[in-house]
Amino acid sequence: MRTKTLKKNKINVVTLGCSKNVYDSEILMGQLKANKKDVVHEGEGNIVVINTCGFIKNAKEESVNTILEFVQKKEAGIVDKVFVTGCLSERYKPDLQKEIPNVDEYFGTTELPGLLKALGADYKHELIGERLTTTPKNYAYLKIAEGCDRPCSFCAIPIMRGKHKSTPIENLVIEAEKLAANGVKELILIAQDLTYYGLDIYKKRNLAELLEALVKVDGIEWIRLHYAFPTGFPMDVLALMKKEPKICNYLDIPLQHISDAILKSMRRGTTKEKTTKLLYDFRALVPEMAIRTTLIVGYPGETEEDFQTLKAWVEEMRFERLGCFTYSHEENTHAYTLVDDVPEDVKQERASQIMEIQSQISWELNQEKVGQTLRCIVDRKEGPHFIGRTEFDSPDVDNEVLIDASKFYLKVGDFVNINITEAADFDLYGEPV
Secondary structure, three states: OOOHHOOOEEEEEEEOOOOOHHHHHHHHHEEEEEOEEEEEOOOOOEEEEEEEEOOHHHHHHHHHHHHHHHHHHHHHOOOEEEEEEEEHHHHHHHHHHHOOOOOOOEEEOOOOHHHHHOOOOOOOOOOOOOOOOOOOOOOEEEEEEEEOOOOOOOOOOHHHOOOEEEHHHHHHHHHHHHHHHOOOOOEEEEEHHHHOOOOOOOOOHHHHHHHHHHOOOOOOOOOEOOOOOOOOOOOOHHHHHOOOOEEEEEEOOOOOOHHHHHHHHHHOOOOOOHHHHHHHHHHOOOOOOOOEEEEEEOOOOOOHHHHHHHHHHHHHHHOOOEEEEEOOOOOOOHHHHHOOOOOOHHHHHHHHHHHHHHHHHHHHHHHHHOOOEEEEEEEEEOOOOEEEEOOOOOOOOOOEEEOOOOOOOOOOOEEEEEEEEEOOOEEEEEEEE
């Protein structure tokens, strides 16, 4: 007979989904560590906490499969307890409790104190910025706001994350200082919508003022902006990007589509003309900026003509970085009232065509970098290469710079100048100068 009381509990936190979830898991782990709990990230533990994603169909399926996998381990006696938190749990808690009752407890996105209590820990309010980071030591995500006030028709995030709520500048500076003290050199600013930052607490768009405070943090060398929104973009941010070397010449701005009919149905609050002008303004103000966007194809009512408009526009704009997703029909969103009328094979074919165009654009832009010397941060060693990134690249989603580890020794976490010797569609190859 197993005597569970004699065994020291170890809590294993499993993270699914986006960078916002990574951040939330790190805060949870920081709280657990402050409570003297033994905690690991995606390792071995007898108590499991699964931080789920509920955004689109594929992510939901992965979350459900992960829950089922750990429930089976619980039934087999391999783990003792399984807790579920995050977006899927926030959105579908009653369904999950009914369908997978063998989970010990389900918690939503705002129920961290309750989750900690279930894990035998107290929520410590004084722990501003205390986290156990799970990313490579040289970069970390900094979540500057929670939730979203935008009415986009296809998006379930406001259901799962609530209204937009900015974190005060002074708290974010404290957090950045703690990260820098632990060796973090690159901050990746994340929110559902960076451009909305400050409207709720400062009554104005205040991203530029936040950036001015963060660039003063010693040890932070790069600050990267993720998830801007195209309407109401605070242009003072670009003036700061132009003059402040710590702010990467990089912007992730998910645009979703460009056909006016689709933008209107998506409730994006903009038009093809306005969006195109905005991007030309970006490039006029910061010519060296890399713009990353994401697009959705197969949205309800997307005609062949709408798709051809999108294709031509992708060719015209020549984005440095681009991702493309097929539309996912999500209940309780405004678009769920529409007929999901684009067949799945057509959605996939359209996504493939967009990525084929982007692959060619990326190859051409990369060829221009051959012969240039670029400042890179070394993220990791993988197989025969050290893997680095330029300021124009975000981890996991963008291009990488590969350096032959049999010829050169580099230190992970260092900045190095790399002479680019060769370029492929999405990777660069180079040698340290």
